[in-house]
Amino acid sequence: MSAHMDRLIRLDDGQRILSKAECETIARRVKGFAEGGGDTYVQISSWWAGELRWGRNRVSLAGDRRNVAVYLNRTIRRALGVAFTNQLDDVSLQSAVRAAERSARFLPTGPQDLEKPRPTFAYATPAIWSDATYDQTAPESGQSARALIDPAEAEAMLSAGYLEVRAETTAHYPKDGPAMYAATTNAQCSMTVRDEKGTGSGWAGLSSYDLRAVDTQTLAKRALEKAVASRNPVSLEPGRYTVILEPQAVHDLVQWIVNPIVLPTLSRDGAENGSGPFVAGSDNALGLYRSKLGLKVVDERITISHDPMDPLLGVVPFDGEDEPYRPVKWIDHGVLTALSDPREYALRHLNDNLGYPNSGAYRMSGGETSIEEMIRTTKRGLLVTRFSNFGLLDGSSLLMTGLTRDGLWLIENGKITKAVKNFRFTESPLFVLNSLEQLGEPVPVFSPGVPAIVPPLKARDFSFTSTIDAV
């Protein structure tokens, strides 16, 4: 091994993430180590995070973490070998290549390649980098945290929370076709304020690629107000209630429809193989299941869409399989208009040369009604801050159980009258989106790395099945 080959590319103070040029160098070296023919595919990522955590009104940990990852495929005689390392020196990269080759050699030859050349595609160039996020220093975060804790401590309440700034790079080097590189930042802040006895709890949080969009002082105020107002809750009977869901509560439900990491509800592959709520029925002629594409699935006021170029909804413009994110309307005025599929499925079944990846980021349409107006027009109902502890009970209807958390209030005759003990619910987000009364203005919610813009809403007959006395 020649001396110059052992050069370490390191992440240190001057450089916390890998540049495009460095990723290219690494990819070139990896490809150079390949032996025995076949194709080499490389993904290189790096990340840095500045983290600050607090509990009981004191910072409990300040952290600075970073790492890299090289993931590589060697395809030899259509058999795929995979390996992974986090060391960037030549010997480590070379041995990772050898490991992938070794494992490829053991596998039987893969199926005939379906691959057609990928069409050339101009990847979107979304707004996903913020110098304000990347340049936030630890002392600045510390100062910020103290300012968030102080108001809670002044009221003799207990604050616990988390503030994180983060940067990531992702680079893909396909065997042919252009390389892809993206650098992105993420900022998130969330906190929970409780009273000393634990009879009340309030939460607020927000995330964005741009730290400047996360107004931490407003969050601190909201979490404190909710904590104070939620103390000493009364117990209500389980049953069906009209609910006013704050945007975060709506997101907690709707992400089960939209975010494939939570549940692949929008998967075409899944629906056409008979799983999930978007199966319309089996089609004997095709030997497949028909999906609900083209059918109305929720209230016609609902449109759920994503455009990677939306300035508030930027994501790394390609997925793990190099597929470009394109503008999409999953649900258009209540009608299911798109389902997501990987490229292999598109090639095999749809005669399409591009997959339809789903990043999970989304914008949900709203209406004109403010939360205050929703409350004013409610005779009896509940105001929900957020939901937590979900469990899927029935995939075919998206029936779930879960809990209300961090602030639940009774509304009587247009006014908030009492804090209410938390409920366990048994409900489907699709049912909620079919029982709408009013919609408000869509706003960004807490959804780190997968941005979402969601309105508050009022819906009828939300099913609460038992009271829980956890706060």
Next chain:
Amino acid sequence: MSISRRDFMKTGAAAAAIAAVPRPLMVRLGPTPEPMPPIDDPRLKALVGRALEAARGAGAAYADVRLTHRQNRSVDSTARVVDLESMVVGVRALVDGYWGFASGGVWSPDEMARLGRGAVALAKTNALGKSRTVDLAPVPAIRDGHWVMPVKIDPFEVPPVEIADFLGGLEIYVSRVAGAWVVGLATSDFEVQQSVFGSTEGSYYSQRCYRTQGGIGLKLERDGMVGGGEMDCLTPAGLGWEFFTADRVPFVRDRSLRETIRERLDEIEADMKLPVKPLDVGRYDTVFDARSVVNLLDGTLGPATELDRALGYEANAGGTSYLNAPFEMLGSYQVGAPLLTVTGNRSDAGGCATVQWDDEGVVPDEFPLVKEGVLVDFQTTRESAGWLKEAYAKAGKPFRSHGCANAQAGLFAPLQRNPNLTLAPDRGEVDFDALVAGVAKGIAVNGIAPYMDFQCLNGMGMGAAYEIKRGKRVARIANAGVLFRAPELWKGLLALGGTASARRYGTQASKGEPEQTTYYSVTAPPALFKQLTYIDPLRKA
């Protein structure tokens, strides 16, 4: 020309060659990089020393360093092998009661110094604010300790083809001999994590820990009916390849894996012959199998007895605990019936949380959390034991950490995490069937997986439910959900199975911000509970 796997197996040298993983990684212990030395190489101590020196020099009152080197390997029955390998390092420093932490992926003297200084700078940043005190529980210094988890067969020494052949053999057994089939593929996952720890109090150790798990889903068709289930004797364990090949694994299975599969298939078949009834909503005496009791214990008393969680440090993440006044509750709060005794340990052979030293250099002890129904202690680290200093003094207990500090890897700062948990079994020889035999009218539930709330207090769970009539399981019940509150559940504990009926399952949990995942094992016998509430969980209000 491709070589068949069999041909490959015949040649010993080739088999040995493929046993080798992507090695060696390179480290910089000196001016030039070199292959990764064995984890007990004394030069790693110099690397650790460099970080500690830097931290102390920058003003740390206390600092510790963790270097971890991890290999993961997955092998399935088609011989698909995925190897992951990484090494990371983290330095934690304490200044005026505030913690700073810095971590990364490079093991070099310069990087150690950077991380040491960086951790202190982060701690100092926050020490500017209001005062905070940390009273670390004392711990004797470890002088150059080295420990290797005593597994019988290092899975990384076994050629992957041999593993694949074993798994393929199981699939063939299931389909050709037992007349059923394996859903998807039989899979296996192995991990070895080597770590080095050093602290400014003079402790230094290295240890190597293993974790092994597998997945085999079974399906069976009889008389037009389809039944099935997952083999639950392959949840994560602190064992090597013997987890698959041994004739028996204590607390996991009493027979070979093949015979255990056969047994499971017989159970599934017997189940399919039972009639299916709808649930008659109401309250029933209930026999839970060991897996259910493990899951209930894990859900209600696992996170709930984490002291940091009970005090609100996790409020913004997983939540808090119903044991929310720890200082008043210690020694007096009735968690359950006098039959209930729960201990924590990190020493169970085969336990996922088993170590010689925790991530703060503490030798974990075996400690009771609940003794005869009363809450007597919490899970602790050196810092959180400090919060109990007075309580321990009052109770005449030593001021020490129970050794529950655990970081997912060196990249993360240690948190207080679950040790292995054990529910003490009955002294007798009662098993699941004997418990069922004692019930005139009731319900038996296998494999309940409860959905808990954010204080581990209220739960709702579903499993495979059976109607019990005059001591026998006579029907399956569709959609039976148990609704419970933790204290009432455990106060209604009427009888426990004996040691021979206790089972151990490995599980993982996430905690903290940033979130970390760690593993631990829970061991419990089957048990009989008084009058639990059953609902149809799919029914809306």
